[in-house]
Amino acid sequence: MPKRSRSHQLEAESIRRFEQALPSRWVCRRKDQDYGVDLEVEVFDDRNEATGLIFLVQIKATDDPAEALSVAMKMDRLLYLGNLDCPSIIVRYCSVDDRFHWKWFSNVVAEIGQSDTKTVTIRFSEADASSAADQEAIVRTLKVYRTIRLASRQLSIGLGIDERGCDSPHSFELRCAVAEITSSCRIVGTSSDPSECLPVVVHLDGEYLRARIDVIASIAVHLNCFDRHEIAAQLSYVLAHFASGYQLISQARDLATLILQRRFKCQSRHVAAAVAARLCEHPILAGNLAALNGIHECQDEAYLLYVHSLLSSSLPFEELVDTVSRFYADALEFHATESPERQSAIHYSFGNVLRISGAMSRAVRQYNLARRKFPDYLRRGYFLAELAAALYFRGRYRMAATLYEYAYETDAKPQVAICAGDAHLFCGHFAEARRCYETAANSGDIFESSEAALKAWMVNWVEQFSQHNHLTVGWASPNIWMLVLEQSAEAERSDHAFGACLMLCYLTEDNLPFWAQAISLAIGGEDPDLLFPVIASAVWAHGQAAYALFRDRLVEQGGTSDALRSLDEMVWGLFAQRASSSKRDVTTRLFP
Numbered sequence: 001m002p003k004r005s006r007s008h009q010l011e012a013e014s015i016r017r018f019e020q021a022l023p024s025r026w027v028c029r030r031k032d033q034d035y036g037v038d039l040e041v042e043v044f045d046d047r048n049e050a051t052g053l054i055f056l057v058q059i060k061a062t063d064d065p066a067e068a069l070s071v072a073m074k075m076d077r078l079l080y081l082g083n084l085d086c087p088s089i090i091v092r093y094c095s096v097d098d099r100f101h102w103k104w105f106s107n108v109v110a111e112i113g114q115s116d117t118k119t120v121t122i123r124f125s126e127a128d129a130s131s132a133a134d135q136e137a138i139v140r141t142l143k144v145y146r147t148i149r150l151a152s153r154q155l156s157i158g159l160g161i162d163e164r165g166c167d168s169p170h171s172f173e174l175r176c177a178v179a180e181i182t183s184s185c186r187i188v189g190t191s192s193d194p195s196e197c198l199p200v201v202v203h204l205d206g207e208y209l210r211a212r213i214d215v216i217a218s219i220a221v222h223l224n225c226f227d228r229h230e231i232a233a234q235l236s237y238v239l240a241h242f243a244s245g246y247q248l249i250s251q252a253r254d255l256a257t258l259i260l261q262r263r264f265k266c267q268s269r270h271v272a273a274a275v276a277a278r279l280c281e282h283p284i285l286a287g288n289l290a291a292l293n294g295i296h297e298c299q300d301e302a303y304l305l306y307v308h309s310l311l312s313s314s315l316p317f318e319e320l321v322d323t324v325s326r327f328y329a330d331a332l333e334f335h336a337t338e339s340p341e342r343q344s345a346i347h348y349s350f351g352n353v354l355r356i357s358g359a360m361s362r363a364v365r366q367y368n369l370a371r372r373k374f375p376d377y378l379r380r381g382y383f384l385a386e387l388a389a390a391l392y393f394r395g396r397y398r399m400a401a402t403l404y405e406y407a408y409e410t411d412a413k414p415q416v417a418i419c420a421g422d423a424h425l426f427c428g429h430f431a432e433a434r435r436c437y438e439t440a441a442n443s444g445d446i447f448e449s450s451e452a453a454l455k456a457w458m459v460n461w462v463e464q465f466s467q468h469n470h471l472t473v474g475w476a477s478p479n480i481w482m483l484v485l486e487q488s489a490e491a492e493r494s495d496h497a498f499g500a501c502l503m504l505c506y507l508t509e510d511n512l513p514f515w516a517q518a519i520s521l522a523i524g525g526e527d528p529d530l531l532f533p534v535i536a537s538a539v540w541a542h543g544q545a546a547y548a549l550f551r552d553r554l555v556e557q558g559g560t561s562d563a564l565r566s567l568d569e570m571v572w573g574l575f576a577q578r579a580s581s582s583k584r585d586v587t588t589r590l591f592p
Helices: 006-021 074-083 104-113 134-149 168-184 228-245 251-261 269-278 283-292 301-311 317-334 340-356 359-375 375-379 381-393 399-412 414-426 432-440 446-469 478-491 494-507 511-521 528-542 547-555 561-579
Strands: 028-030 041-046 050-062 070-074 088-094 099-104 117-122 156-161 197-205 208-213 217-222
Touching: 006 041, 006 050, 006 088, 050 070, 050 074, 050 134, 070 074, 070 088, 074 104, 074 117, 074 340, 074 399, 088 104, 099 104, 117 561, 134 197, 134 399, 156 228, 168 197, 168 228, 168 251, 197 228, 208 228, 228 251, 228 269, 251 269, 251 283, 251 381, 269 283, 269 301, 269 432, 283 301, 283 317, 301 317, 301 340, 317 340, 317 478, 340 359, 340 375, 340 381, 359 375, 359 561, 375 381, 381 399, 381 414, 381 561, 399 414, 414 432, 414 446, 414 547, 432 446, 446 528, 446 561, 478 494, 494 511, 511 528, 528 547, 547 561
Parallel strands: 050 088, 156 197
Antiparallel strands: 028 041, 041 050, 070 117, 088 099, 197 208, 208 217
16 A cells, blocks of 8 residues: 655644634635645734735744754745745744744845855744634735735825834934924824825944834844934934835825935945835936935945936836936045045946936046046956947947957956957948957857857948948948848848848847847858857847747648747757846945
8 A cells, every 4th residue: 555755744744733722713724735825814803804815834844853843945946935926924833842933034034145055044933833812913904014015105104103112302302203294294194004004113232223014124224323203214214215115105205205305324335225215206206315424425335326326217217317427427526635546437337327318428538537637547358348348339440440459368268259259340440340350259159159259240231332332431330231231132042141230230229020020031041150149149139029920920821830849949959048148137246
């Protein structure tokens, strides 16, 4: 007879015991355990009426008392829990003493932080042991989660005080600070009902003001003194941090307005920068907060957080440019008496922001100011490549090519060689472009080598086409290659159509149809070695979308899916490599 394994017995026992520990009126639904969720629990109130409150449970059981307070979990399982709409708890059950320890998933994530490992260890303490008080605490936490999820522009923030451990004089100052905030900001009240507000409890802990939202989130800010105005200042930032963090932007704006009216400064640069960053869709407000707290004074993590928010804003750069310019002008003024090297770092950072935002002429000016104040930049490959990129997109191909060549000599990266080849190509230096592409074709990265091989063929074709048609300028003009593509199709010159199509792939932004056409032309072309680099480059540019468009067109014309099976496998293999490619990593540089 087959025997049931102990692990299966233990799993069933832990689920059964957990169900028994819950109130009988709560409904437990067992889930497919392959997905990392054991139970779905629906809460019913004392009158057996549905509350709409639901949470998920992942139970990990053990027979070993030594492992009762820790459990290893795979990161992909944790990420799965994090993507679910319902709040989740992670439970550790020990069969020896028949005890549970548990934590909310959000607290687990806060404790482990960012992890690059496949498995993490979750640790419990006796404070996490299951008790009779859990029922009420769980219901309250679930109500807070629901309030956050359904929050509206009218949702108020309920401010309560925990006076435990706080002596009488400090307690009075804390009460005065809370009264100052509640009387000055319309969205802050004193309710503690999670169905009506976002409840925040504050208390003093040594030299820190600590605030928490139930067990979901907490923050601590240092106090310079226990003066009521100092406490009110830090409290206003804490509330703005909570509000903006949960996308309560209207409430965060009201708090930020109060902060600016009172000229409150935050003792934590990170908290101040986070609030300003989350309000970057309101650039004047964000800029004033950043300036008030001197975020421009030091190029640290807070500085980068704020700058990154400006770069990633959904607003057009024209609406941000005044705020960005003010930030860097303040930084330059603050460091005006310091070394040229420090000032050059600010110019360099400003140049990067302008370049990424598409303001190439202004970016070049800032890069030039950086190198004049600190000539050592001209010996740094990354600086030369970034200056070259700004010049390239201004159409200054000859100078860009020179700088890319110098950058490659300093740091021989295949992508820099490809960029140098592009600049040479568009100013008609075909031999130099070919040399750069052939160098990059030796890259160990499949996408870099494919792009380089494709462009090496392309430069040969452009050179021959230009000589035959007396083309001496305009290689970077999409209009020329669009005309060539149309005429080549009419003349049934597939080689010219393929070359012009590739040029349009690299010269236009809305280029997905051109990549699909390039795949079609490569399949029907005379050089079978070009098919793989074309498909690889298309996958790098658009994932599977360009190939899917080509495939749909082919099937519409009577092609069969069976004939495309090998290409399908090639595309999905490349797509998987694209997802893990290191070329998409971003390098952040901090300057002292």
